[in-house]
Amino acid sequence: MRSSDSSAQAAFAKAADYLERRPLVSNHRPLSWITQHVCQIVEERAPKWWWILTIVFGGMATLVPAMLTYLVSTGVGVWGLNVPVCWAWDITNFVFWIGIGHAGTLISAILFLTRQKWRTSINRSAEAMTIFAVICAGIFPAFHVGRVWMAWFLAPVPNANAIWQNFRSPLLWDVFAVSTYFTVSLIFWYLGLIPDLASLRDRATTRLRQMAYGLLALGWRGSNRHWTHYEKTYLILAGISTPLVLSVHSVVSFDFATSIVPGWHTTIFPPYFVAGAIFGGFAMVLTLLIPFREIYKLHDLVTDKHIDNMCKIILLTGSLVGYAYSMEFFIAWYSGNPFEIYAFTNRAFGPYWWAYWAMITCNVAAPQLFWFKYCRQNPWVVLAIVMFPNTGMWFERFVIIVTSIHRDFLPSSWGYFSPTWVDITLFIGTIGLFNFLFLLFVRFLPIINMFEVKGITPQADPHAEDHSTSQNHPSHSDPSLRTRVHA
């Protein structure tokens, strides 16, 4: 009797342990530990690897102004673009970079509205990534207009031609969507930074740091008369960023979907582009976060649970993208339109077959490994797997753009696009620029959102004491906040 009782108890305890939510900050770290651990990244002397990487990526980034100068001084013909392929690497790179940004806004806005507390330790770096990716994206369409000194014609200001912008064109919608997205993302990011900049200000040991962070922190003093407005502001910005992030890639997809080109003229594009953007964005978040988590020993803040969650999102969105790929084929067949059918057959078995199957392998096949717990739990395996979506999402845009236009209605005007060295070098330059900006961010700003992480610790819950006396009523509160601990 007794032994069966105790074994039942043991089984019960095991089940309870299994069901209990893992705390989002491991090892019951006190608040000051969070401040110290995150701020010291910025405060200590720049490590050697940082200098090496910054110089390498900074050098790569100089390829951007170099190639653009060459482009402008010589002519847009130095890119491999020509009839019939007038959009190629430039627009591929634009869509690729802008898509990367989406994960940042998703984490900061949608996961905030859905009360996903695990977002707090990754949102800062993901939002920074968003901003840097949009900067890289903006370069391409601006220079793709050909005469870049006339790019301001895109803005609705009177010009010498006395003709206004064509508001019926999706390309102009894109200008508004991308610039709004960049501005709102920047505001949202800065808003989240204010209390953490105040932490850096209050810890400053030099006058320069105190002044710089002090000015940026706007005189923040953690007053509750401010927090009340601050929290409302954050909620509203999250609320408007949610439809914004869904709209940006939808509008980008309109650039294609509103045309009559077979392979582009597809109603599935907006949701398919958004899913792909989130997919590629999370892959990039993990690519950046896993190494920095190791270097700066952030395992207690960015836990295995965080990585696991992001892998699951990649699995979900990767499968959505796979569904969209097959649905495109189905609709092409179902339409009975020979041009549509040809566009898709050509995609998979035409001269660009290698790009298509690279895309399928990277975006549909590789993420399926995340069904296995082992693959989600080992950071280095995760890092290896997410390299596939990173590559695959570039190929996806290349496939959509180039394979659709290189063979359209008239066989006499078919062609084959090959990039020039300028195309390739400029893209490498933007990779350098992206990493260079991220390294500067890691060095000068807190990479973890300290005040939000503090807010989800057990000791931040003002009713923590009540719970310890009412252990028998677990329904009283969120179990993640119920964990004992007082530091």
Add this chain to the structure above:
Amino acid sequence: MSHPTKTLFGLGAEFPSAAALLEAAKKIHAHGFKKWDVYSPFPIHGMDHAMGFKRSRVSLFSLIGGFTGLTTAFVLIYYTSALNYPLIVQGKPYFALEPSLPIFFELTILLTAFGTILGLLLLTLLPRLHHPVFNWDRFHRATDDGFFLVIEVTDPKFDPSASRQLLQEMGGTHITEIYQDPEENPHPVRSEGIA
């Protein structure tokens, strides 16, 4: 007391935890104090209610911003495409709702964001270069792990000794007079690291 030349700003007390600060705030509010504030490294759940705040009015600024954005977008598109220089492009109407929606949407969002952030700055009176609470040498922990409550001298209920006693009874520690004059009581640049 011993600082006759300085102007007193208020009386500050430190509390050990978010829970203790919340309890203290409830009591201070119940005593009918008006000019006081609490300072914490993160927003404390239930503190707005404890301090008797009404809903933040930031949303009003957002609404104004949003309407301005929508109106701007409509006027911009309608004026340029249908009034000032109507131009036939692909036989499409000069103005129609469908192609205007993306720009209506984007400008609404953009100006809502501007309105919201402007509202935040106006309601919090930020940015601000200095504030008397920064003169308190323990106050730097408000952005780290400190929980503070400050009652201002200008509060009609403020009384130097009674208020001090009240803060003490509620469990406040390091009860300190905070002075306004930054010259007399400079905010020291901290040189020691934190363990």
